[in-house]
Amino acid sequence: MADRVLLRFMTVTDYEEEEQFLREQHKEGWKLCKYWLPGFYFFDQCEPEDVVYRLDFEQADQCGKTEYLQLYYDYGWEYLFEVNGFTYFRKQAGSEEEEPEIFSDNESRIEMVERVFRRRMIPLLIVFFTCVVPQLVIQFFNWQGGNTSAKGFVIFFTVFFFLYLYLFIHCGQKIRWLKRKYMKE
């Protein structure tokens, strides 16, 4: 089992913060070995080193996975695992003059943001409008109509409603911010 477990909640648009967080942990002598949703980071103790962590999102399909990982390996990146569509890589910093990066131009950085939006945000929006909102309305009227057992559902879907709303606002702003940043750089 891992030597240390930390709980951090990161949304799909917080991957840069996640990379920074993992790098800082490694600098303090904790290397990432496992990650479980929704936010359990498992670390093993190691020599404190400056290691760069990078996350890529759903670039290769299953049949192209081997070649995809081989390419990263050739470039000196260590593959860790894949969670929720994100592939985790790490590489020693400082051996080169420039910071190791998995993307070398802004087009590909923007494409990654757009992939995250298309494949993670849009499905959430669909669930929100076809399930959470209608269910909340239906259960609310059931409850008002005298069905007391509907109260629990109203509370349940209200919690979900605000959780989703928070996610949409947070991720929406983050996506805009990321895209702007990459366009300027």
Added chain:
Amino acid sequence: MQERIKRIYVPMTETGFYILYCLREEMHGYNIGQRVGQMTGGEVNISPGTMYGTLSKMEKDGLIRFVREEEKRKLYVITELGWEVLNIELHRIERLYKNSKGEYVYGG
């Protein structure tokens, strides 16, 4: 040539140009990256995520095609459509270069 492809690819990004240019001969992603590094004295670097994404996109759009696999590495080569795009781009770069030196293209 398909107008859509032309609209998307011309003018090319630096990454796109070097990848397509290198694929005049059969190569895999990491090879291309190294070749570009040598050609440009390290001024242009193509990282693996960008390399993989660009190769996939170019293959999908028919600019390059998959030739064979060698030790888990995919080798690609330029297609006829790829050549058309590359030639347009080479002509554009040549014009830019000549104009930047004060020369007129076609003798002005």
